[in-house]
Amino acid sequence: MDQPTTPLAEKRESALSVWALPTLEGCAVLLYFSRDAFAGVFRYYASLTHLDALWFVPDLFAFACVAAFTYRYAFKQGNIIAILLVLYTIFALFLGWVFLGETKGLASSMKMIAPAFVGFCFCGREFKDQKLLLNVIYFLFFASMIGIFWSAHSRLPWVAFSYESFGATRTAARLWWTGGESRISGFAADSTMAAYFVLITYVFTSIRKSVLWCLLWAGPALYAIQVSTNKTALGVLVIYIGALLLVRAFDERHRFAALRSLALWSFTCLLVPPALMLAFSGTNLGRVAKSLYSLQDRINNSWQLPFVYMNDLMPLGYFTGCGLGCFNYPQQLFSNKVSYYVPVDNFYIGTYLMFGPIFVLFVVFVIMAVARTRDIYKLTAIFVMNFYTITVLGYGPASGLLVITMAFSEVFGKASPLPRANRNAMTPPPQLLKVASG
Template sequence: MATTADEFAPVRRWRRPIVRTVTAEPEAINRTIVSDRAFLVLVTVMLMFAYRDMLTSSLRYYLSLVHLGVLWFVPDILSFGIMGYFTWNIALKRRSPFAILLVLSFTFSMTVGIIFMQTNLFSMFSAAKLFMPFFVGASMVGRSVTELRWVTRALIALFVISTVGVLLEPHISYPWLGQALDNFGQVKKVGRIWWAGGGKIRYGGFAGESTMASYMMLIPYAIVHFRFSRLVNVLLWIPIYYAITLTTNKTALIVFFFFITWYLYTHFLSADPTRLLRRIAALSFLTIPIVFIAMVVLSGVDLTSVDPVLFSLQDRIQHTWGFPFIWMSENYPAGLFIGCGMGCFTYPMQYTKLASLWVPVDNFYLSTLAMMGLPFAVFVIGMFTAVYKSASRQKLLLIAMVNFYSVTVQGYGPSTCAILLAYAFSDMFLPSGRNWMRKFARQPSAS
């Protein structure tokens, strides 16, 4: 299968004059669904979210100093319009079954959430905007964020700035640390010092939170790493690794080691990296049942006796992962089938009368299943089809990485998580991939 030029073009091609886009082979880009103009809006909003998340604490702090805190919500407002675009262009116009299911599930889940949590206007808006970034990523059907040269450069700057922010923090006292701001009646700390086991500080860089900082280093780098030579990639691993260790984020470290292993194998041993990536992406879905199995088999087991570093995993297995479903089975049995509504057992729940029930369900699939119920389980089947519909190595790699990440990350905290997760699976909304990719099946693969 042919590889995509936007992903594997040598570094020297950056010096060639180009007007707007980086040349890509037909199998990588499908402009019949998302026009260039619409795609330009999508990537612009994506970058607005990404830079906002990467600079969370610092941006909130400086916006408050100039009394422009309302600008924080600009990308959220724009994302509501993109949800309308997704509904019209992909669900209704293209009649994609899984797109229709997504829109109907979201609408129904919003209704259930309003009734279940007795939401006020702010919590209802918060619950809706929780999921809006997902529509931003899902709308990039058949497109690649590295098509546009300036987007590629913006993503490179994104992971570089995030990495530098973490590396500098042990040596610089950022002015926003310890600051608290009023957020529509809710006091929110924009800069906290987080601690890990053994008294280690969890550095969060400009984002102010370690999980977010590590994500903003690793995933954007994975998207653009195709643009670098082998030597540059290997050299970049050193500061990225050191920065991730400063965040003490174990999930990020595991995913980073997976990336390095995949990179070394495909660049020095494998003759068909696309086929390997497709297999890995498919196998990454095993993380979903493994979580459920762990909740059943390891419940009550003292994992800290094996290694104290497993305390956070033990806490998730025994307390946070299963709590929403246990509580619903005892108090709201219908929720096991229809969900408890958009925003429940995620951060919008903290703005409602049920705030005392909130627990950090740090798993994308579990938290979304709790909100949307069984319709989301059907949607996951559609997500799996993206493995075989997508012709992009970039998206196949992301599918594997975000699935591994999603084991201990909810995916809605920083909006960029939801965007890039949906972007990875966006080709699920393409028509059947067989005819689309058959044209290129006989073309020789590029190394």
């Protein structure tokens, strides 16, 4: 029987939990977030001190999460979706090896997909329980903004630094390819990553902050992202702030239902690329406005060309997918088909290419799982990432992929339909909503 607790005991327990070690998946997220947010700094000084191997420490935790996921949900729980996911991932790795034609490509594809299982391991686990991780995310929010502002006024030594990965040399671009603007990377390796961390750390921190805090820090966050020149992150943050204020406008009893509805409706973002291709394919949007040239490139090239090339490279891929790494950075860096490489700037299109039509069925199950998800962090992440990934692939940095799969994770949970009389039990208690909504 549980012992009765006093307010003093609860306060002491809460203080101790801040320093409690995170779970395996929590440790992996902490390591990935810390590494990717300071990727530029880390790469530069690790290279100078010949400690480049430390870059792969988070990946070791990710592979441990692959094993943990397989044991927890495929073997122990016997979840059919988890079993099929593990088996098809192995098959997709084989297809990817055939498609890429190089062993290095296979190794890169394995490293690419491992962070997905970090997020999946959050099934049945509340993100709010990761107290230490949430405090680190709070720190990264301010650090990411400071890095961008500092980088905007100083030439930091790690900017445009070249480094090797699996024998391939990579360099972060300093100029925006469509406009020639300087791209500000802050402490991260590039501007996209810097802007992403301002966005995602603001989102995770704001969930349990007051409206006043959210409005107070929205301005600096928006300005930091604008300085980084990342228009996708800027637009998504504006949408998120609007959604946050809308949810907070509801009575406490209805806020959770409003959040879940927004999360479910955000899946309509999947229809945006097909709608834009139908409406504007072949249209010279750059003539209308210079800022629309990147969108024109996505409509005419990024979202369509991979399917055209599939006919020449692997026609079977229309039914099975072309395997892990195809039309992703493993193909760009380690493949004899690099001449066919096209950056696919959309998470759902990019993942569909790799896994094939079975991914559509998986997304259907994800949507059904979101309808019963109770974790406000996961629901918020679904909403934000569905908008963000309209024009972003999301597989690099790894922190983007694990946030997406963390939001998807309840698809592996046990569905337990409740009798009509007990449906009110699915609504979180007012205390939780009050803390969560500010």
